[in-house]
Amino acid sequence: MIRCAVLAAALASISTACDGAQSLPRSRPSSADSTLVQGLQDDRFGLTFLWPMHDQTIARIQAVSDSTARLEAIIDDRTAPAKARLIAAEALFDHDASFLARHDQKEVARIYTDALAQHAVPGANSWGMLWLNGRSGLLGDRIFFLGEAAIPVLKSLLDNSTVVDWYEGSEAATLGNMQRYRIKDFAAWYLAEITGHPIAFHRDNAERDAEIAKLLASIQH
Secondary structure, eight states, X not given: OHHHHHHHHHHHHHHHHSTTGGGSXXXXXXXXXXXHHHHHHTTTTOOOSSTTHHHHHHHHHHHHHOSHHHHHHHHHOTTSOHHHHHHXXXXXXXXXXXXXXXXXXXHHHHHHHHHHHTTOSSOGGGGOOBTTTTBOHHHHHHHHHHGGGGHHHHHTTTXXXXXXXXXXSHHHHHHHHHTTOBHHHHHHHHHHHHHTOOOOXXXXXXXXHHXXXXXXXXXXX
């Protein structure tokens, strides 16, 4: 839970760095570049979430985008595909996380939960192995960074029983897919980490759901 506290403190400093950031409207008119959106969606800049290609692709996107404004317009565009918005957010996070002070952080969190729910990333590895090794992966860490802003959108996934069986890599695929994690299990793990309410893992789905119910009750009180 120390990690969550550190991330929360960092986010607080970003939020206060921009006076009035919390009073920003929920969304702003979008002037997203459709060509850039399509390029992100179609992997025209290279592969993402596969290393070392990921870092090279993100650097290429940052160079081609010319300015953060083009990427920020994409994360504000709720009609853009989940994958394009996610990659735009990743390019911004990688460059300078202070972009969050200019945006509704709940909506940024929604970009990540939408990407999880819609299988926008080919492999589940970037969402973490969760109970297997206590790690949340790159994308889970972004959700932790957003902290309390992510709680409402994570709660909205607690009824999503879709099984995540798309881990990649020999050992990771074998171990990860064997767990039969559901979207709701990822959401519960992230919520538990953000709120400081540990949640146990059970093989039986009914027992898992009982743990999720207890977690939800603890958050609401």
